[in-house]
Every structure is written in C-alpha cells, then in structure tokens.
Amino acid sequence: MPAPPTATANTRDRLVATTAALFLHQGFTATGVGAITAGSGVPTGSLYHHFPGGKDELAAEALRVAGAGYGLLVGAVIDEAPDLATGIRESFPAAAAMLEASGYADACPIATVALEVASTNEPLRRVTHEVFESWATALSSRLEGAGLAVDRSRELALTYLAALEGGFLLCRAARSPEAMLAVGALVADAVDAALAEVR
Amino acid sequence: MPAPPTATANTRDRLVATTAALFLHQGFTATGVGAITAGSGVPTGSLYHHFPGGKDELAAEALRVAGAGYGLLVGAVIDEAPDLATGIRESFPAAAAMLEASGYADACPIATVALEVASTNEPLRRVTHEVFESWATALSSRLEGAGLAVDRSRELALTYLAALEGGFLLCRAARSPEAMLAVGALVADAVDAALAEVR
DNA sequence: ATCGCTCTAGAGGGATCGTTCTAGTAGCCT
DNA sequence: AGGCTACTAGAACGATCCCTCTAGAGCGAT
Structure with missing residues (x-):
C-alpha cells in the first residue's frame, strides 16, 4: 500500500463533512447522493470508491464523526464552567443561543436521522444508538467523578440527553428558545440537588 | 352542492389515516405518494381531488389529525389517574410500555416530520409547531387547574413535552425504555414538588 | 333523459433517486 | 520505462419520485 496522497483524505473528509452538514438541516432521506457530491465537489465515482457501501456506509461514517464532534463540543461547554453543576446548567442556554444564532437550523446532528431510521434501517439505527450511548457514558462518568453513584449518574445523564433532544425538537418547531430554557432549568x-447531597 | 356520499369522506379519511401511520414509522420524505395510495387503496386522482395541494396539503392534514388524536390519548392517560401528579408520573411508564409493545416503532406522530421539515418546509413546520403548542396549552391548563401559576404551568408543560419527546428519541434509538423511565421520574x-407547594 | 357536478381510476410525463460502469489521470515500485 | 494501484471523472441506467392528464362512473337536479 503506497502512502496515501493528501487528496484522498481530503476527498473522504469532505464527503463526510458535507453529508453531516446536510443531515443536520434536512435529514437522511431528503439528502440525495447528488447533493452530497455537488456540495463537496467530489465526483460520484470517488464517493463509491471511498464508500463501496454507498449512501448508507457514508451516512454511518458521517453520523459517527459528527456525533464524536458534537460530544466534544458539549463536553467542552460543560467543562469550561468552574464546576460540573454550573457547566450543566449553562449548557442549556448555550445550546439555545447556538440554535437561535443559526436560525434554528443547527441542532443535534443525529436526532433527525435517528428518528428516520429507527424503524427502517437497522444498521444506521445501531449507529445512532452508539452515538447517544457514547454521550451518555461521557456525561455519566463526569457525574461519577463528582461523587454520584453509578446508577444515579447514568439516570441523570440519560435525563440530560433526553431534555436536550426534546428541547431541540420543540425549539426548532417553535423557532423559540423557550422550551430549552424551561427544561434546562x-x-x-435536579443535578444541583443530587450533587449537593454528596458534597 | 349535493349531500356528499359517504364514500367521499371515507376516501379522505383513509388517505389521512394512512399518511399519518406512514409518517409515524418512516417520516415525511421517505413516505411516497405511491405508498399512501397503495396503503389506503385510493387512486392517485382521488388524492389530488381531495388535496389539490398534493403531498404537502395531505401531510398538513395528517399531522393535525394525528396530533389531535395523540393529544387526546395522552390527556386520557393522565386524567384516568386519581390526581394530576399521579397521572403525569404514570404517563411515562405508560408511554414506554406502548413504545416497547410496538417494537419501538409507534412513538410521537409528529416528531420525525417536525425535525425533517423544521428548516426545509415552512408551512409544515408551522403545523408541527401548532400541534406541539396545542399539547402544551392542554397540559398547562391542567396544571393551572391544580393551582399552579400561569408561568410555572407553562414551564412545566414544556418541560414535560421535551422530556417525552427526548425520551421517545433515545428509546427508539436504543430499543430500550430506560431513558423514558429515567427522565420521567x-x-x-418536579411536578410533585411544584404541586405540593400550592396544596 | 340529459345535463352537470363530484369523485374514481390509472396511464403517463418529467425530474430525481442511488448505483453501476467505463475511461482516464497521478504517483509509486521494480 | 513500463506496470500496478489508487483515485478521479462523469455518463448512463433502471427505479421511483410527485404530479398532471384524460376518461368514465355515480348520482341528483331539471
């Protein structure tokens, strides 16, 4: 195997990035392969060279990459606060502000696709679950680090994710940050109360 | 205008019901007009007679009808409990049980479509918002009836809906009721605590 | 009985879907 | 230099998309 020229990695990365961006705004089914190739400036043949499994394989990769990136983003927002409880509290208005700033377009990169494929595409459904699970464990371990029991940490982590995702849904439909702020508070x-007990 | 024969209403209703059922499982974009006509046994011409606006107009009607029906279902589950706090508490395991019983297919009839159209189809986005808003006001008025202030009632109603929707998303992806039970508890x-204060 | 309106019926069109296929280019190896 | 591999390039295919169109069935009114 010869050393891969940089153009190769760029092509692949551009495909993945473009796919993730299109999924964010319009979901899986509405995103055509033509839109991906046009948006990334990559010809059809290159797409099927890098992803022999076609649209589904590219979608899986885009979900994994976007999921990892978004997990890091949320984690960074939480970690830059002086303590975990504050970070969690501030992450909701931060999410609402980012949503509003994008015209209520840029929310969770996984959610739309996750609902579309949940009952129609088992391999992709599994990928969306893995992303959510990675987020849950990342947050759960932070809560454990703050002194909470394992079970309680996981419950709160799942609750946090459900609140964030539900908030995104209602806010995008309403074009208003109200729901995210309400559920976030x-x-x-609840996180404050749980952490106060073990302090 | 002559008295409309029953076949007419049946045709329209079958179209709406079939469309809503398909949206529930696979969303808006993946649901083709061909699948709707085939599933309802209605010819293409009849669809465009009853819905001159085509797929979008039919989708709007299906969302409104399914949204009203689901609102009544959730309201009934909550109201059959001895008091509001109990009804709200029990609605989460009830939702989780219904989800599980359907193989994690039958969840919110609006959510998938709402995310798909939020940034791509303004008329339909508005319809999804109206449905969510009708649910929020229905629950909020119940909370007001139990003695909560108007602002607090709305906050809790939006929080409830966000929790339910986020729970549906995570549970469908995971094929597990865990997230719905965690966020519901x-x-x-929180609802218990708020209602205890005013009792 | 004939007209007029509503609705059914489905063939067909133009566009787009995801994918396959053949050709050609670029760079490393021997 | 010649050959091999990785990759680019885009034309073309069959299927499916949403919609339009024509034809006729059913029924009440005059």
Whole structure:
C-alpha cells in the first residue's frame, strides 16, 4: 500500500463533512447522493470508491464523526464552567443561543436521522444508538467523578440527553428558545440537588 | 352542492389515516405518494381531488389529525389517574410500555416530520409547531387547574413535552425504555414538588 | 333523459433517486 | 520505462419520485 496522497483524505473528509452538514438541516432521506457530491465537489465515482457501501456506509461514517464532534463540543461547554453543576446548567442556554444564532437550523446532528431510521434501517439505527450511548457514558462518568453513584449518574445523564433532544425538537418547531430554557432549568436544579447531597 | 356520499369522506379519511401511520414509522420524505395510495387503496386522482395541494396539503392534514388524536390519548392517560401528579408520573411508564409493545416503532406522530421539515418546509413546520403548542396549552391548563401559576404551568408543560419527546428519541434509538423511565421520574418529582407547594 | 357536478381510476410525463460502469489521470515500485 | 494501484471523472441506467392528464362512473337536479 503506497502512502496515501493528501487528496484522498481530503476527498473522504469532505464527503463526510458535507453529508453531516446536510443531515443536520434536512435529514437522511431528503439528502440525495447528488447533493452530497455537488456540495463537496467530489465526483460520484470517488464517493463509491471511498464508500463501496454507498449512501448508507457514508451516512454511518458521517453520523459517527459528527456525533464524536458534537460530544466534544458539549463536553467542552460543560467543562469550561468552574464546576460540573454550573457547566450543566449553562449548557442549556448555550445550546439555545447556538440554535437561535443559526436560525434554528443547527441542532443535534443525529436526532433527525435517528428518528428516520429507527424503524427502517437497522444498521444506521445501531449507529445512532452508539452515538447517544457514547454521550451518555461521557456525561455519566463526569457525574461519577463528582461523587454520584453509578446508577444515579447514568439516570441523570440519560435525563440530560433526553431534555436536550426534546428541547431541540420543540425549539426548532417553535423557532423559540423557550422550551430549552424551561427544561434546562429543571434538569439543572435536579443535578444541583443530587450533587449537593454528596458534597 | 349535493349531500356528499359517504364514500367521499371515507376516501379522505383513509388517505389521512394512512399518511399519518406512514409518517409515524418512516417520516415525511421517505413516505411516497405511491405508498399512501397503495396503503389506503385510493387512486392517485382521488388524492389530488381531495388535496389539490398534493403531498404537502395531505401531510398538513395528517399531522393535525394525528396530533389531535395523540393529544387526546395522552390527556386520557393522565386524567384516568386519581390526581394530576399521579397521572403525569404514570404517563411515562405508560408511554414506554406502548413504545416497547410496538417494537419501538409507534412513538410521537409528529416528531420525525417536525425535525425533517423544521428548516426545509415552512408551512409544515408551522403545523408541527401548532400541534406541539396545542399539547402544551392542554397540559398547562391542567396544571393551572391544580393551582399552579400561569408561568410555572407553562414551564412545566414544556418541560414535560421535551422530556417525552427526548425520551421517545433515545428509546427508539436504543430499543430500550430506560431513558423514558429515567427522565420521567425526574419530571414527575418536579411536578410533585411544584404541586405540593400550592396544596 | 340529459345535463352537470363530484369523485374514481390509472396511464403517463418529467425530474430525481442511488448505483453501476467505463475511461482516464497521478504517483509509486521494480 | 513500463506496470500496478489508487483515485478521479462523469455518463448512463433502471427505479421511483410527485404530479398532471384524460376518461368514465355515480348520482341528483331539471
């Protein structure tokens, strides 16, 4: 195997990035292969060279990459606060602000696709689950690090994710940050209370 | 205008019901007009007679009808409990049980479409928002009836909906009721606490 | 009985879907 | 230099997309 020229990695990465961006705005089914190739400036043949499994394989990779990136973003927002409870509390208005700034377009890169494929495409459904699970374990381990029991940490982590995702859904439909702020305040209060007990 | 024969109403209703059922499982874009006509046994011409606006107009009607029906279903589950706090608490395991019983296919009839159209189809986005808003006001008025202030009632209603929707998303991806039960317990605790203050 | 309106019926069109296929280019190896 | 491999390039295919169109069935009114 010869050393891969940089153009190769760039082509692959551009395909993945373009696919993830299109999924974010319009979901899986509405994103055509033609739109991906046009948006990334990559010819059809290159796409099927890098992803012999076609649209599904590219989608899986885009979900994994976008999921990892978004997990890092949320983790960074939480970690830059002085303590975990504050970070969790501030992450909801931060998410609402980013959503609003993008015209209520840029929310969770996985959610739309996850609902579309949940009952129609088992391999992709599995990928969306793996992404959510990675987020849950990342947050859960932070809560454990703050002193919470394992079970309680996982419950709160799942609650946090459900609140964030539900908030995104309602806010995008309403084009208003209200729901995210409401649900965020309640989850943050619960996290505060849980962490106060073990302090 | 002559009295419309029953076949007419049946045709229209069958189209709407079939469309809503297909949206529930696979969303808006993946649901073709051909699948709707085949599933309802209605010819193409009849669809465009009843819905001159085509797929979008039929989708709007299906979302409104399914949204009203689902709102009544959730309201009934909540109201059959001895009191509001209990009804809200029990609605989460009930939702989780219904989801599990359907093989994690039958969840919110609006959510998938709402995310698909949020940034791509303004008329339909508006319809999804109206449905969510009708659910929020229905629950909010129940909370007001139990003695909560108007603002607090709306906050809790939006929180409830966000929790339910986020729970549906995570549970469908995971094919597990865990997230719905976790987020439901936390929201139910918060509702308990809020209602205990005013009792 | 004939007209007029609503609705059914499905063939067909133009566009786009995801994929396959053949050709050609670029760079490393011997 | 010649050959091999990785990759680019885009034309073309069959299937499916949403929609339009023509034809006729059913029924009440005059």
